[in-house]
Amino acid sequence: MNDRRERFERMVAPHASAAYNLARWLTRNDHDAEDVAQEAMLRAYRHLDGLRGEARPWLLAIVRNACFSWLRANRPAEVEPLEDDVADALPGPETYAARSLDRRMLNEAIAALPVQFREVLVLRELEDLPYRDIARIAEIPIGTVMSRLARARRLLGEALRVVAVPRLKVHR
């Protein structure tokens, strides 16, 4: 009877922190993150037979779905569809002011991003996932991953510039 349990503990349980971290960044609080992540782990356990290939992106897709269901039920305003893919993924990185990054401000700035940008940023920078996996998890085309990531970074750079170094000279 313990085949499934053994497989779960070997393949999925090691990624519990990835699951929790994503849930925590998307729900933005400990309590709901734990509930949502727990539910996702249970779902992963039940659907373990559907696991092919790498476990971490597979699990993160389940977590991401659980988070968005939760957001739709509890914070519907946060998951309103984006006007995506306009060319304003540009003007690119000229506005970054990375050197003045402060831990707390950085975390607040990420938390303040719209959830669709936050998720690609977290999956890319904190999970180090390739665009292909991010596209699958967030259920968007790779081109959209790229434009959302660019926009996430730009928004982040702007937020940090405004907060951190208001007198920084910006090339536009």
Next chain:
Amino acid sequence: MKPEDAARALHAYVDGELDAVSSLALEAELASNPSLRAAHERLRELSASIRSNAEYYAAPARLKEAPAAPRRRYALLIPAFATVAAIAVAIGLLATRPGEDEALAREAVAAHVRANLSGRQIDVASSDQHTVKPWLSARLPFSPPVPDLSQAGYELTGARLDYLGSAPVAALVYQRRQHVIDVYVSRDADPSPRSPLHSLSRDGFNLEHFGAAGLRYWIVSDLSPNELADFSRLFAQR
């Protein structure tokens, strides 16, 4: 390379996602364009800074354990008095209809309640009929059918061994929404063909009973009578 193309490619470049040809083109551009080079530097710094400074939330310990044999949250919430009342009602109901079937029905309801109350619902947790069926066959003197009814919205969650009428039986566990459905399967000593015998319904616990192909089936759930009858019909067809 146009400036906006370069700016866009820069992200993919920093992420290691730019193809070789475009990377060469971008590198040539970087070599000759100081402001692009500065942008590249800032982008790399930002990325590195997020990686080293952004919070990575570690999972609470309990998240790292395999879920115990799938727990039913609500099973823990059934107040004991309600359970006792349900058993009393079931017994009262069935006691007025003497006979072997009624005794078994009574036991089936009690077994269902007991399993839900104790949390011991599942010995083999799997949604895969090809895992559950061999597990049961290996432990019983018969091989119960384990149909996949997920298309109809009834998810197999596993099975356990139980005891009805002084004989070991298979208990298949299905789930629909929050409702657990137990299907008790026992060997039928009486070889004469059987058709659906009866449905019972009282205070939330409903029961369907039929026999087929030398096996008898007791289906117990707190699902609505209509849905349980649907389930029973689907199950019998497989």
